[in-house]
Amino acid sequence: MATWQLQEAKAKLSEVIASAHSSGPQIITRRGVKEAVIVSMDEYERSQKHKTNGLASEEERKERVLAFLQSAPPFDVPERHPRRKRKSLR
DSSP: OEEEEHHHHHHTHHHHHHHHHHHOOEEEEETTEEEEEEOOHHHHHHHHHHTTTTOOSHHHHHHHHHHHHHHSOOOOOOOOOOOOOOOOOO
16 A cells, blocks of 8 residues: 655646555655545455445345345244232232
8 A cells, every 4th residue: 555645746746646556555645644545446346345244235135134034943932821919918
């Protein structure tokens, strides 16, 4: 990853973008502090797909949870015992 000072990145924006596309992320610094990263659109889209551990959207998460629940083995819920009333203290 290359590092660019903000002033230099502003003056050579086309070069920074070309470098991001060919060489990977480009770090932008301001007064020596890392402030931003410029990445290619392909890399950005890949990172967004993997951002939620492989799930691209809320819809996909819901579908996977539903599929998991449907594939679970059936189980019986035991009946509850009838409630016993406590004897009055009086």
